[in-house]
Amino acid sequence: MSKTLIAYGTRFGATAKSSEVIAEVLKEKFNHEVDVINLKEQKESLDLSVYDIIIVGSSIAKFSWTKQAKKFLNSDFTGKKLFVFISSAGITYPALEKGNMEKYEKWKRRFLDRVVKKNANVKPSSTAVFGGWIKRNGQMKISNWKEEDAVNWAEEIGKSIS
Numbered sequence: 001m002s003k004t005l006i007a008y009g010t011r012f013g014a015t016a017k018s019s020e021v022i023a024e025v026l027k028e029k030f031n032h033e034v035d036v037i038n039l040k041e042q043k044e045s046l047d048l049s050v051y052d053i054i055i056v057g058s059s060i061a062k063f064s065w066t067k068q069a070k071k072f073l074n075s076d077f078t079g080k081k082l083f084v085f086i087s088s089a090g091i092t093y094p095a096l097e098k099g100n101m102e103k104y105e106k107w108k109r110r111f112l113d114r115v116v117k118k119n120a121n122v123k124p125s126s127t128a129v130f131g132g133w134i135k136r137n138g139q140m141k142i143s144n145w146k147e148e149d150a151v152n153w154a155e156e157i158g159k160s161i162s
C-alpha cells in the first residue's frame, strides 16, 4: 500500500484546509495511509524514506511561497511521485474563475511552475491552483476557497496511483 505525505505551508489557513480535504479523500476513497504535516510546526527533519507519494502545498502571499514550504521543495524526491499545489486567492485563482486563461497561465507559471522547476529535483505528476481567503480587520474581503477543487484533485491523484 502507498504511503502519502502532505506537507504544507500556510499563513491564513486555506492551505491547511485543502491539505485536510485531500487527506480525507485519499484515506476514505483510496485507502491510502496519509500523514499531514504543517511545516512550520515541524522542527526535526522529516524521514521521507517511508513515503512513495509526496504532496506539497503552499500559501501564496506577497508573491511568495512560505519559507518552510519553499525549503521543503529542496528535499530529495528521487523515486517518489510528487504533487504540488498553491493557494493563490488574490491573483491566479480569480483569473481561472473568470476564464482569463492568459492571466491564469502567466501567474501559475510565476507562482507555481517556475518555483517547482527551480527547487524540486523531481517533476510533479500534477499541479493545482486553489483559492483561499483574505480577511481585513476581521472582515472577509475575498473568499474563493472551494472544497470541491481539493476533492477533485485528490480524486485525480488517487486514481493515478491506485
Ligand SMILES: Cc1cc2nc3c(=O)[nH]c(=O)nc-3n(C[C@H](O)[C@H](O)[C@H](O)COP(=O)(O)O)c2cc1C
Residues within 6 Å of the ligand: 009, 010, 011, 012, 013, 014, 015, 016, 058, 059, 060, 061, 062, 063, 064, 087, 088, 089, 090, 091, 092, 093, 131, 132, 133, 134, 135
Ligand atoms: C498580505 C496578503 C498578501 C497576499 N498576496 C497575494 C499574492 O501575491 N498573490 C495571490 O494570489 N494572493 C495573495 N493573497 C491571498 C492569499 O493567496 C490567500 O490569503 C490565501 O488564503 C493564502 O493561503 P493560506 O490561507 O494558506 O495562507 C494575499 C493575502 C494577504 C493577506
